[in-house]
Amino acid sequence: MAYFSATQLQTLSWTSSINPNVTYRTPKLLFYPKPLRVSFSSSNVETTTLTKDSSTTTLRELCYGHVQEHVIRRAEEVGYVIPTEVQLQALPFLFSGRDCVLHAQTGSGKTLAYLLQVLSVVDSQRSAVQALIVVPTRELGMQVTKVARMLAANPSEHESGLKSCTVMALLDGGMLKRHKSWLKAEPPTIVVATIGSLCQMLEKHILKLDTCQVLVVDEVDFMFNSSKEVSSLKRLLTSYSSSKNRQTIFASASIPQHRRFLYDCMQQKWTRADVVHVHVNSVEPMPSCLHHRFVVILS
Numbered sequence: 251m252a253y254f255s256a257t258q259l260q261t262l263s264w265t266s267s268i269n270p271n272v273t274y275r276t277p278k279l280l281f282y283p284k285p286l287r288v289s290f291s292s293s294n295v296e297t298t299t300l301t302k303d304s305s306t307t308t309l310r311e312l313c314y315g316h317v318q319e320h321v322i323r324r325a326e327e328v329g330y331v332i333p334t335e336v337q338l339q340a341l342p343f344l345f346s347g348r349d350c351v352l353h354a355q356t357g358s359g360k361t362l363a364y365l366l367q368v369l370s371v372v373d374s375q376r377s378a379v380q381a382l383i384v385v386p387t388r389e390l391g392m393q394v395t396k397v398a399r400m401l402a403a404n405p406s407e408h409e410s411g412l413k414s415c416t417v418m419a420l421l422d423g424g425m426l427k428r429h430k431s432w433l434k435a436e437p438p439t440i441v442v443a444t445i446g447s448l449c450q451m452l453e454k455h456i457l458k459l460d461t462c463q464v465l466v467v468d469e470v471d472f473m474f475n476s477s478k479e480v481s482s483l484k485r486l487l488t489s490y491s492s493s494k495n496r497q498t499i500f501a502s503a504s505i506p507q508h509r510r511f512l513y514d515c516m517q518q519k520w521t522r523a524d525v526v527h528v529h530v531n532s533v534e535p536m537p538s539c540l541h542h543r544f545v546v547i548l549s
């Protein structure tokens with residue numbers, strides 16, 4: 251049995267401080283902006299000189315050759331022009347097909363990072379579920395579905411005669427009866443699901459995941475901390491499709507014991523052994539205190 255010590259796990263961790271002496275050797279990242287401080291927990295670090303400034307790398311440049319033009323255009327139309335730090339760091343790994351743990355603060359842009367990867371992989375002409383995004387709550391599921399549908403919408407669909415990518419929201423409290431008929435008639439390309447509704451569909455064999463190429467688990471720390479969801483989630487990660495045949499992406503704002511989590515990912519075969527931990531630290535730390543002010547309005 252292979253044994254990995256916690257120190258052998260590959261962890262990429264960026265901060266905004268610049269250390270010109272430490273970078274790393276992944277060739278895909280050579281266009282990277284400024285020298286970034288990249289810490290590996292192994293001693294596998296090499297020095298390279300990076301030239302281009304991060305402020306000049308656009309989302310279009312990052313996505314070029316991976317994401318369809320209409321998706322990039324749609325993203326630009328809604329204002330996604332410059333990648334956030336986590337998108338800048340994660341997208342080259344995601345596009346290369348590596349399993350990733352996206353670990354960055356709330357609002358840092360993890361959702362867009364994994365949705366761009368999902369949209370780069372799926373083929374809307376195939377009638378099969380190709381990506382599954384598991385979320386802890388209905389509210390988050392609705393938000394993710396909205397962004398996915400917005401990005402996937404193809405305005406030239408009618409002229410080209412090509413089918414658009416379809417996104418199903420399989421969420422707790424939703425109309426599962428309607429979803430059953432939809433799944434039977436024509437499988438959607440992407441499914442966004444809460445674990446409860448998803449398991450119902452899987453157990454009844456209405457939904458099959460053998461064609462799933464990308465599995466995303468959002469708010470993974472929340473899911474693993476919920477006693478109600480954890481066993482179903484573990485089953486999902488190991489039973490319905492194998493980590494060899496799919497790309498697995500975990501996203502979370504906080505993973506308190508991330509080394510332990512990465513170790514489990516490999517040991518339990520939730521991911522492949524070369525899973526990448528993309529850890530973007532907050533550029534602006536939380537303020538140490540808050541000032542409260544109030545105004546008295548005299549009537």
Ligand SMILES: Nc1ncnc2c1ncn2[C@@H]1O[C@H](COP(=O)(O)OP(=O)(O)OP(=O)(O)O)[C@@H](O)[C@H]1O
Pocket residue numbers: 309329330331332333334337354355356357358359360361362363502503
């Ligand atoms: N490249 C970008 N340019 C401009 N805005 C962006 C970009 N990427 C994401 N956003 C916006 O930033 C906000 C937060 O993004 P998002 O929801 O993807 O963050 P997140 O890291 O997934 O947060 P959470 O941990 O809460 O799920 C959203 O309003 C999104 O539209």
